[in-house]
Amino acid sequence: MPQPDQLNAFIAAAETGSFSAAARRLKKAQSAISNAVINLEIEAGVELFDRSKRSPVLTEEGHTLLKSAYAIIESHADFIAKAMAMNAGEESHLCIAIEQNVSALPVVELLVEFEQIFPYIELELLDPGTSDVATLLRNGRADLGLMMEQEHYPKGFMFRGIGHSRKLPVCSKNHPLAKLKQVSHSDLRSYRQLVPRSLDLEDTSHEEQILSPKVWYAESPFVIAELLSAGLGWASLHESVVKEQLAQGSLIALKRIYQQNASLQGIDVVWTKHKPLGKGGQWLLERCFKLNLR
Amino acid sequence: MPQPDQLNAFIAAAETGSFSAAARRLKKAQSAISNAVINLEIEAGVELFDRSKRSPVLTEEGHTLLKSAYAIIESHADFIAKAMAMNAGEESHLCIAIEQNVSALPVVELLVEFEQIFPYIELELLDPGTSDVATLLRNGRADLGLMMEQEHYPKGFMFRGIGHSRKLPVCSKNHPLAKLKQVSHSDLRSYRQLVPRSLDLEDTSHEEQILSPKVWYAESPFVIAELLSAGLGWASLHESVVKEQLAQGSLIALKRIYQQNASLQGIDVVWTKHKPLGKGGQWLLERCFKLNLR
DNA sequence: TTAAATCTATCTGTTTTTAAGATAGATTCT
DNA sequence: AGAATCTATCTTAAAAACAGATAGATTTAA
Missing domain, CATH: 3.40.190.290 (D-Maltodextrin-Binding Protein; domain 2)
Structure with missing residues (x-):
């Protein structure tokens, strides 16, 4: 299994066209790059660079595997970006229950914007029938709800007319x-x-x-x-x-x-004190306050 | 940058629901799994498992990052599969030049089959005008050509009527x-x-x-x-x-x-002695022989 | 309730891996 | 021809990974 460091060395060498330059970019010794590339070649069984000239030049196989190497590094970056977002207080998953009677269009527009700002949050949409939104919030299935106003909400519930x-x-x-x-x-x-x-x-x-x-x-x-x-x-x-x-x-x-x-x-937006909202939920909540559904 | 071994440990632990079971599956010591997961958690800054019970259970963040971990491992598998295909004699890139006068349909059907058998070969299709197929073969731009028969081909050219x-x-x-x-x-x-x-x-x-x-x-x-x-x-x-x-x-x-x-x-299928065909090119060539274009 | 089984975290020492430094040989440029 | 720059390789030091052992906790079974 190729190590990330080997792949980074491979990519840097391919992009700079030189092991030495790659070493300078990655702030490592030239021998480290040379070893990383050679080990990657041995493990893959593929010659990535043609070394007949002074500077190594990608072989055809190297060109193809370089694309795969980029793909691996990008999926690593995605993992790290997700983790960073979580560290910054974003929830990994946000579930919104919207009662079917509520007009969906203004909410949809909000969600389009949400996707841009919080690309790493998984969003789940539920559209339960009348008054089941409260149930979903109570048992923790949903984080945020839009529903027709009720006389009184269960304990721990927060709400605001929108x-x-x-x-x-x-x-x-x-x-x-x-x-x-x-x-x-x-x-x-x-x-x-x-x-x-x-x-x-x-x-x-x-x-x-x-x-x-x-x-x-x-x-x-x-x-x-x-x-x-x-x-x-x-x-x-x-x-x-x-x-x-x-x-x-x-x-x-x-x-x-x-x-x-x-x-x-x-129409109320409803959430619970029980499970506090993350950054994404807070953003959505505040944007809901500014809505004026009719 | 998360190490592949850490991710494999994470995945095995998540799938088996136990660090010990994961160690048995991966044929490592239990302490290795424990360390791998803990280090991954420290580096990502995210608690992947809830350890309040005897067996660890994925947190919500863990669930989300598990998907990203799968994505990374899959892109690794893609890299390895490509390298294996190359080791087995498949070319990484195959360029076919088909003269515009040649009916494309039977060839397209062939290529659909090709894609199933050789998913890791990049295919490039050129459709030059009259008699430029030979030029593309001569200068190495194309590996295989379909063209109207010529009186005589350049030296090193192989051809067969199809x-x-x-x-x-x-x-x-x-x-x-x-x-x-x-x-x-x-x-x-x-x-x-x-x-x-x-x-x-x-x-x-x-x-x-x-x-x-x-x-x-x-x-x-x-x-x-x-x-x-x-x-x-x-x-x-x-x-x-x-x-x-x-x-x-x-x-x-x-x-x-x-x-x-x-x-x-x-109509001839044409290739050159100069650059030998890989497994994919050979397969395609032999299937061309069985074609009967008209 | 108690004992056995099974689990995780952690410590320790060993082995393996990784990386830098130095060097020799090769290529390119002047 | 000589200077500069490149790669591969050897050696050695540092770092990381790993297994084994153990203690504490939880679950299961008697």
């Missing part, structure tokens, strides 16, 4: 409700309601939004939007989820009597 | 010659002839095919085909070059009186 999302009652353009100019409470009660519900059975936050006695549940708001598009029932969904369908007209926003049509819900 | 190519007089469908059912020698003399001519001024092989007093030259037969398509003159070109244009009707093959319409020309 915008708002509109929640709209919607149905298919072919649904009976779509024919009405305005819908009342009792209109809604007459038809099947689709409700996003968390995987977590403990979580009862969905209950307060149930109006109709005929309820179906789904974990993903996108699945609900699909069902709605097929003409099945109505649901109260976040604007970002049904934005496209509203624009192309396959889904319709219902106008409600006596009540504001859209209820505004806050 | 097929034939049809040469056809062609012109645009809009050219006056295209209206004639058969064309005579004097018909052809009346219009501009486009002739492929080598870059090499010494080469006079193009002269014998000149019929018309109005001649233009071009190095590439493809450029000539373009000119023909624009309605400019006629030319005698290889079928493989104008195959598509003949099929789609933009170029027309002329029928000649008194003479066979298509003159058949042999």
